[in-house]
Amino acid sequence: MGLVVGAGLMVRRSFEEQVAEPSTATSGPPPPVVGSAPGLASPSVAASEHRANGVRFTFDGGLGDDADGRLGLHVRKAEGGQLSVVPHDGGLAVRFPPRCEHYGAESCARAILQSGPAGFLNPGRGSFTYGAAVLVQPQETSKGANVVQKGFSVGDSQFKLQVDGAAGQPSCVIVGTHSDTIFVALSSRSIADGRWHRIACSRSNSLLTVAVDGVETGRASIPSSLSIANEDPLCIGGKGTSANNDQFVGVIDDVFVTRIA
Template identity: 80%
Template sequence: MLVLVLAGCAHGRGVLTPVVAEPSKPGPGPAIGAAPGSSAPVHSGTAPGVRFTFDGGLGEPVGDASGRLGLRSRKAAGGQLSAVPHEGGLAVRFPGRCEHYGAESCERAILQSGPAEFLNPHRGSFTFGASLLVQPNETSKGANVVQKGFSVGDSQFKLQVDGEAGQPSCVIVGTSSATIYVALASRSVADGRWHRVACSRSNSLLTVSVDGAEAGRATIPSSLSISNSDPLCIGGKGTSANNDQFIGVIDDVFVTRTA
């Protein structure tokens, strides 16, 4: 499948680059391991990641489960975030769908950390994702779930649910190339039910899984490195009119990398 994706965090603008995403294959994902064969930083062992359950509500800062990183809300055009019940705890509902995508009048609201260099995976294996609730009428042209970094002049990892079909995809961009690599899921999550979506990079493979089953994959260079000083963004890439606002509910956001 040929995929053209415009990626970016905060206010960066991406470059459309074709990347061939391989069809989903059955079976478990690849084993976690560091990428060999380059002078770029390689890490081994384990390092702390982050996990946001939101069970403590939206009092700022919203801390992750280990207290390593805090989130603050950023809002525009009357956009609001609200805490809603989910599995005995809380999740975050983001603003509703706007009739005119990208209009200045569209409500925007996201959660954003400060600089989070400790989450940089470099060339190592890592996973990130979230639990999502998206109704069939809540899909949109752009819907960013979680991301860190820019796609131009930087590096990036991102989970999104772009497009009317509601198919999640995982995106990564390395420090030395503007090529945007995308693993697109073969199924939609916009069905009014909760789904667990995870992205995993291991050596030369990027995969997207839905509810524990691999749903798509793309081949990437094993030398690709992701390293930046940018914040972690949840629910959108900023508060500009074209912020790729997520519509729906997000819970249990996580990033886990090797050390």
């Protein structure tokens, strides 16, 4: 079993929590749906520096490739799960399926965005940052909710942003190659308040941090030798389409991954 390490806390994860799906791959109510999301389209990219060292998806043109066509996104779904586009900040964002009453049940609607192999996003031992803007209502929290993920925690390597648990506290997770130790930087602040929040995870040498709206809210020490390298896809909104896919519930926008030279 893997170890979870973060903010001075080390606990043992259960086997069920570790099992990963095989790689394939403003206050008030939520904003209204303004259109169905196509399976593939072309969003804009907010900043040119991300093109050289990573990717950024704004979804303002729908769902699909970044402006340079380096990383296509495709909709994957099961049990009637659907994605839709909703207005946000003068552009568009992606709404994911509603919360399922029985978390992890086979009958739960599931839908994510997934790229093809994305090895060029591997940070190795280098510094990098990743994150997204998210909107989660208090009633939309769940046991597991992945915002963005690349790789897996078992027999692989991984970086992930999640909003797990009823409290709605985001956390940044990384796992190095040839290791079963899971490092977690858990935010002290909940974001499940029906307002938009920008969450950023940053790894620099031996430190992993999580920031909410530009303010650091959690950190964890990690080995400076930790390396993340895999050929897995980038996944947004869940790790796959199996019943235990850690389906995100809410709205996501401005997803980014940036390697820092």
